[in-house]
Amino acid sequence: MAxxxxxxxxxxxxxxxxxxxxxxxxxxxSTGVLLSLPATLLILVVIVFxxxxxxxxxxxxxxxxxxxGTTNFRRVLSSTDFLPSVWVSLIWTISNLVIQxxxxxxxxxxxxxxxxxxxxxxxxxxVPFVVPTAVVALMFSWMxxxxxxxxxxxxxxxxxxxxxxxxxxxxxxxxPTVILINCWRWIPLVALIIFSILQGIPRSEYEAARxxxxxxxxxxxxISYPYLGxxxxxxxxxxxxLTFNIFDLIWLLTAGGPVGxxxxxxVLIYDFAFGRQDLGAAAAASVLMxxxxxxxxxxxxxxxxxxxxx
Amino acid sequence: MTSVPQTPPTSAAPVHNVVVAILRGATLVVLxxxxxxxxxxxxxxxxQTPEGLFSGVKIVPDTFTLENYQSVLQSDxxxxxxxxxxxIAAGTTVVTTLLTLxxxxxxxxxxxxxxxxxxxxxxxxxxxxxxLVLVPLYFVASRLGLLNNPVGLIAVHSVLALPLCxxxxxxxxxxxxxxxxxxxxxxxxxxxxxxxIATLPLAAPGILASAxxxxxxxxxxxxxxxxxxxxxxxxxxPVALKDLFSSYAMDWGVVTAAGVVATIPVLLxxxxxxxxxxxxxxxxxxx
Numbered sequence: 001m002a003x004x005x006x007x008x009x010x011x012x013x014x015x016x017x018x019x020x021x022x023x024x025x026x027x028x029x030s031t032g033v034l035l036s037l038p039a040t041l042l043i044l045v046v047i048v049f050x051x052x053x054x055x056x057x058x059x060x061x062x063x064x065x066x067x068x069g070t071t072n073f074r075r076v077l078s079s080t081d082f083l084p085s086v087w088v089s090l091i092w093t094i095s096n097l098v099i100q101x102x103x104x105x106x107x108x109x110x111x112x113x114x115x116x117x118x119x120x121x122x123x124x125x126x127v128p129f130v131v132p133t134a135v136v137a138l139m140f141s142w143m144x145x146x147x148x149x150x151x152x153x154x155x156x157x158x159x160x161x162x163x164x165x166x167x168x169x170x171x172x173x174x175x176p177t178v179i180l181i182n183c184w185r186w187i188p189l190v191a192l193i194i195f196s197i198l199q200g201i202p203r204s205e206y207e208a209a210r211x212x213x214x215x216x217x218x219x220x221x222x223i224s225y226p227y228l229g230x231x232x233x234x235x236x237x238x239x240x241x242l243t244f245n246i247f248d249l250i251w252l253l254t255a256g257g258p259v260g261x262x263x264x265x266x267v268l269i270y271d272f273a274f275g276r277q278d279l280g281a282a283a284a285a286s287v288l289m290x291x292x293x294x295x296x297x298x299x300x301x302x303x304x305x306x307x308x309x310x
Numbered sequence: 311m312t313s314v315p316q317t318p319p320t321s322a323a324p325v326h327n328v329v330v331a332i333l334r335g336a337t338l339v340v341l342x343x344x345x346x347x348x349x350x351x352x353x354x355x356x357x358q359t360p361e362g363l364f365s366g367v368k369i370v371p372d373t374f375t376l377e378n379y380q381s382v383l384q385s386d387x388x389x390x391x392x393x394x395x396x397x398i399a400a401g402t403t404v405v406t407t408l409l410t411l412x413x414x415x416x417x418x419x420x421x422x423x424x425x426x427x428x429x430x431x432x433x434x435x436x437x438x439x440x441x442l443v444l445v446p447l448y449f450v451a452s453r454l455g456l457l458n459n460p461v462g463l464i465a466v467h468s469v470l471a472l473p474l475c476x477x478x479x480x481x482x483x484x485x486x487x488x489x490x491x492x493x494x495x496x497x498x499x500x501x502x503x504x505x506x507i508a509t510l511p512l513a514a515p516g517i518l519a520s521a522x523x524x525x526x527x528x529x530x531x532x533x534x535x536x537x538x539x540x541x542x543x544x545x546x547x548p549v550a551l552k553d554l555f556s557s558y559a560m561d562w563g564v565v566t567a568a569g570v571v572a573t574i575p576v577l578l579x580x581x582x583x584x585x586x587x588x589x590x591x592x593x594x595x596x597x
């Protein structure tokens with residue numbers, strides 16, 4: 001089993017990039033650039049240039065157009081909303097990541113067993129992820145409704161509480177509720193990604209383990225886990241960024257309330273820009289958020305480059 | 311991604327196997343209940359009469375009516391919002407598919423300067439907090455007259471769909487045999503033409519999967535649609551749904567019926583990509 005550890009990294013890459021014939025000779029290069037150009041331009045126009053504009057905007061007074069240096073930044077940092085919302089974002093990201101990884105792994109290992117209806121189950125599990133966010137928000141707003149919601153009905157009839165709980169309106173419950181709803185949506189997808197990595201593990205490794213008399217736990221610990229660990233660092237970093245950036249589900253469910261308890265950084269930036277019409281603050285907060293995430297972005301790219309060099 | 315058994319087979323008595331099968335079935339039922347119940351509840355609510363709804367919570371509805379659907383179908387929701395969303399989602403699908411095909415051909419078949427830059431730029435779309443570009447895009451769109459204009463949203467939705475569409479198609483193309491394309495080139499076809507006539511037809515499921523994803527993404531996108539298309543006659547389905555379920559005079563029967571209507575196109579399309587979505591995401595994440 002120990003002898004497989006050095007080859008496993010290479011095998012994980014299902015196809016080495018060089019397996020594809022690539023035109024290296026003259027003439028091919030410009031065609032390649034030309035073909036990727038439309039997509040590149042569209043991304044630049046919609047994402048990169050607007051962000052450069054935001055970064056510039058953070059240094060100016062939006063009303064007068066005069067250069068104000070770090071004033072906007074100081075205003076944001078000293079506002080009473082900024083630090084609490086960083087805190088909300090941290091709780092949001094970490095809880096989502098932990099719950100989704102643990103439950104996603106469990107679900108993936110379950111689906112990795114062979115049983116009738118497994119493929120149909122896998123397809124069904126994708127439905128929460130593909131339905132519009134607004135539909136998810138609608139379904140759960142209705143389910144946790146304090147007067148007629150089915151969840152409160154179950155809680156009260158089972159005697160867990162004598163009073164219906166105001167899940168989205170009570171400062172104590174709002175953030176956990178929104179986190180759990182987001183997990184409900186993403187766990188199946190996380191599970192399917194882990195499952196597709198598990199499926200990429202060569203069968204011979206499992207057979208070798210069986211021959212050596214390894215049990216279920218040993219097989220997981222010494223075969224599945226090392227394979228998963230490597231890919232999941234990359235997926236985890238991607239997950240941190242994707243989760244941190246989520247705006248619409250939170251905004252649809254609570255709009256940042258009650259009393260700012262679900263006001264994560266993206267919601268705060270939105271609120272600065274479109275609620276309080278303070279574009280300077282929105283731009284400065286955007287730049288601060290970008291810098292916070294830059295670390296993870298760089299780590300992630302480093303991870304990818306590491307794979308490319310194999 | 312065929313279903314090759316990966317589980318280490320358990321060597322035990324048949325009784326043990328029966329117990330395992332029962333436990334497995336029970337787990338599956340519980341899991342399906344957790345992930346499917348909200349949908350059941352939305353449908354169950356949508357077919358109840360207002361009296362049925364407000365006479366208390368019933369897990370199995372005891373009234374049945376299609377009136378909620380009737381009022382949704384006759385409302386602006388279908389006449390205006392569904393139409394807007396269909397137009398924008400169709401436009402996004404066409405634009406994204408064309409961009410994806412061109413970029414895949416370029417990326418997979420040519421080695422050019424900036425190839426790595428391109429692949430990084432593509433991931434950046436998902437790493438990047440999109441809320442940060444909301445403000446400048448709003449300005450640019452209003453200056454160019456693209457507010458309340460389907461073209462603006464089609465451009466934005468295309469960028470949001472592009473990375474995953476590329477990954478889905480590229481991970482599919484990696485499994486397509488190369489021989490037909492090489493044969494076509496031997497017979498004198500250019501690389502692009504060989505790709506088009508020999509490889510693309512074989513890649514049809516991958517292309518459909520990526521097109522389905524583009525449509526679904528555009529259909530469900532909320533944030534940009536909310537900001538860039540605020541006019542009541544230009545609102546898309548998710549924005550209209552938000553108005554419906556956050557209004558104070560809400561009728562949950564009608565609201566859930568609208569939710570079901572908004573879910574149907576997704577259900578019709580998502581199975582096209584169900585098999586390829588996770589593979590595409592995995593490719594994007596660590597390729």
